[in-house]
Every structure is written in C-alpha cells, then in structure tokens.
Amino acid sequence: MTGQRSDARRNYTHILAVAEAEVAAQGAQASLERIARIAGVGSATVRRHFPTRKALLEAVFKQRIHALCDRAHTLSGEYDSRSALVEWLRELLAYALAARGLADVLSYQPLQDEAAQDSCAAAIGAAGDLLLRRALDDRTVRADLTIDDLLTVIVGIALATENYTDPAMQADRAFRLTVAGLGANGT
Structure with missing residues (x-):
C-alpha cells in the first residue's frame, strides 16, 4: 500500500472496514459487489485492491x-x-x-x-x-x-x-x- 495516492489508501481502508463487517455477517462468501456498493466504490476498485476473494x-x-x-x-x-x-x-x-x-x-x-x-x-x-x-x-x-x-x-x-x-x-x-x-x- 506504500506509494499509493492518499485517496487510494482511504479507499483501501474503507473497503477493508466494510469487508470485515460483511465477512463477519456473511462468511467467506460475502458478495464482493455488495462490499463495493456499501463502500461506495465500483467493483473494479475493490478488485484493484483485492484481486481475488482470497486476497480480500x-x-x-x-x-x-x-x-x-x-x-x-x-x-x-x-x-x-x-x-x-x-x-x-x-x-x-x-x-x-x-x-x-x-x-x-x-x-x-x-x-x-x-x-x-x-x-x-x-x-x-x-x-x-x-x-x-x-x-x-x-x-x-x-x-x-x-x-x-x-x-x-x-x-x-x-x-x-x-x-x-x-x-x-x-x-x-x-x-x-x-x-x-x-x-x-x-x-
């Protein structure tokens, strides 16, 4: 994450916080699209930070x-x-x-x-x-x-x-x- 723009770091942190809540509620099959929607970013942004479900x-x-x-x-x-x-x-x-x-x-x-x-x-x-x-x-x-x-x-x-x-x-x-x-x- 070093070397990223400040908005990219904020997105990463926010997506991760949303993902933590979703995984706690839904388990490993939490929807990446729902995580993106709740985080207020596009699916491509989620996948840029976390290219696979395992990475997330x-x-x-x-x-x-x-x-x-x-x-x-x-x-x-x-x-x-x-x-x-x-x-x-x-x-x-x-x-x-x-x-x-x-x-x-x-x-x-x-x-x-x-x-x-x-x-x-x-x-x-x-x-x-x-x-x-x-x-x-x-x-x-x-x-x-x-x-x-x-x-x-x-x-x-x-x-x-x-x-x-x-x-x-x-x-x-x-x-x-x-x-x-x-x-x-x-x-």
Whole structure:
C-alpha cells in the first residue's frame, strides 16, 4: 500500500472496514459487489485492491492472525508443551468460529503448497508448528502428528459446526474428543 495516492489508501481502508463487517455477517462468501456498493466504490476498485476473494479474506484476518502467532510464541515458553499446544489450538478454533470465513482461508490448500509465505495459512502453520515441535520433542503428543493434521482438524471442526444453533458448544465437544486422541500413545 506504500506509494499509493492518499485517496487510494482511504479507499483501501474503507473497503477493508466494510469487508470485515460483511465477512463477519456473511462468511467467506460475502458478495464482493455488495462490499463495493456499501463502500461506495465500483467493483473494479475493490478488485484493484483485492484481486481475488482470497486476497480480500487474507486482509480481513491479517491482524488477528498476527495476534494468534504472537500468542503461540508466548505459549512456547510455557512449561507444559502439550497444554500450550492445546490452548493455542483452542484459541484458533474459537477465533475461526467467531470470524466467519477464517476456516475457508485456512482450508484453501495444504500449508506445504502455500505459495505466499506471508499468507494467513503460512503464518498460522509456522506458529502452530513451533508449539507442535516442542510437544513432539517432549513426547507429549503422538509422534506422527503434523501441523497440517492439526489445522485440518481445526478447520474441519469450525466448518462442520458453524451452522449449529450453538456452534461453540458443538465445536468444544468435537475439540475435546480430538484432543483425547493427541496423546503420545494414541489415546
């Protein structure tokens, strides 16, 4: 965004604010045309700033993703590596439930295939991998776990429960059942 005219920066900021509200209300399938209409700009202006739906969603979630990554670094200093990993996964799931559309951003493709290293999925993968590696080194989780496995489960839980009357309750139950299977001996 550096080097842009001041009106272009204002448009970007305003479009992003409108997009955040629309994605919160409608999820990842929020209409780009409706976002443009509410923002008072043309569809071409939205697409100039955000050439793809994924680019728009990445921008909407970027700040919170950075906070989750910072949280992983904080938790990596915790004594119990398994508890740190589980707590971070729980926080990621809670955010994925609260921020409709985040699960869609994280589920576009496996992390090792992620082309953009500064994407939400790559950042979340790196942060989670830090916690997972520590838990693996401490032998507090199954040796065959990968961060892709864990993120697939979190995304799956978020997507499977988002339309329940009480998605948080259903997601918590699925999460607890999943965590029981993370043990070093597979239990």
